[in-house]
Amino acid sequence: MCEMIETVVSNFGFLSLFITMILYCIKITLKTLSKNWTFGSLIISNIILFCFLSIRWYNSHHFPVSNFYESLLFICWVLTSIQFCVEISTKQNWLGIILTPVTFIIYCFNSFYIPLQFQTIQPLIPALKSNWLIMHVTVMLVSYASLICGSLLAIAFCCLFYLHLKCISYNKTQFLKKLDNYSYRIIGFGFPFLTLGILSGAIWANEAWGSYWSWDPKETWALITWILFAIYLHTRYIYGWSGLKSSLLGSLGFIIIWICYIGVNLLGKGLHSYGWLV
Incomplete structure (x- = not known):
């Protein structure tokens, strides 16, 4: 049941990021869409990614940054969050044409290229059973996403x-x-x-x-x-x-x-x- 929920949310994440990318391309190139469409799609993508991470956290009983697959999911969420903050502060949406394709590519790489055995939830190895997991890894991933x-x-x-x-x-x-x-x-x-x-x-x-x-x-x-x-x-x-x-x-x-x-x-x-x- 838990795996099925993850699969459904993962598919919704893929679909929402794809639609968001297309809407930004249409908005910037053809200028035929309202900002509300692109910004609303971005918010939906951000929420779906947050829900995906939350479900992984609930199912695994540890913060979902313990492996490569989860860390890429977290980076995708941070990238959409940065884009959200920039659009709020600047009242402009030009960043979307640059950032949404990259976020979508990272998500596709994570979903389709990484082997399934590395996507499934595994018990934490002894080296990661520490309170520093959240502190260190989360901060590093936020820095990576920002610098990217x-x-x-x-x-x-x-x-x-x-x-x-x-x-x-x-x-x-x-x-x-x-x-x-x-x-x-x-x-x-x-x-x-x-x-x-x-x-x-x-x-x-x-x-x-x-x-x-x-x-x-x-x-x-x-x-x-x-x-x-x-x-x-x-x-x-x-x-x-x-x-x-x-x-x-x-x-x-x-x-x-x-x-x-x-x-x-x-x-x-x-x-x-x-x-x-x-």
Whole structure:
């Protein structure tokens, strides 16, 4: 019964994210829809993903971030939440054309590519039976989702900049400034979470493995990610970088995040390889 409910909610999640993506594409390209349609669809998707996570939590009796499958679900929910907050604060819905396709692709990858045995609920391994599970993993996933979102805006800036370099207009210039500004703000929001996540992970590692830092591949790439975005924020705040130079650095961050988050799990090496072994 529980598995059937999960399957139904999962299918509704897929359908709602797909419809949301299509509505945003129609709204931005054809401009024939009201904001209420796209925003309402986004809210429904966010609620369905929240319900999905809640059902996993109820069925597993532990916070649903214990494996790769659940963590990707959580990231999808955080991405829709960030989009919701940005649209509320800006009264604009242009972020949807950038973010909803990525959220949908992540959800599809999670549902169709990850083997079923890794999607089923499993008992927690001893290393994860700790109160630090919620603290560390949740904070890290919020940071990943925020940095992914900010990096996507940086990539969008680079693409639009090069596409319209010779025929740029005032309106396009203003939109590029918005992309650059919100990329900076969202990355600035995610960076403290990444810092807190690394620090909490070090404390948890000392409790679980007897060492604050082991140069595990996941730890190493988390540090590389932190250094890259520290450079991004430092160059903007101290040297006044903005626009193309800053966006190129943010775009590089998109690749580094995914190496840190997915690469280690796919390789199945290191102390953090319990998420998903290939």
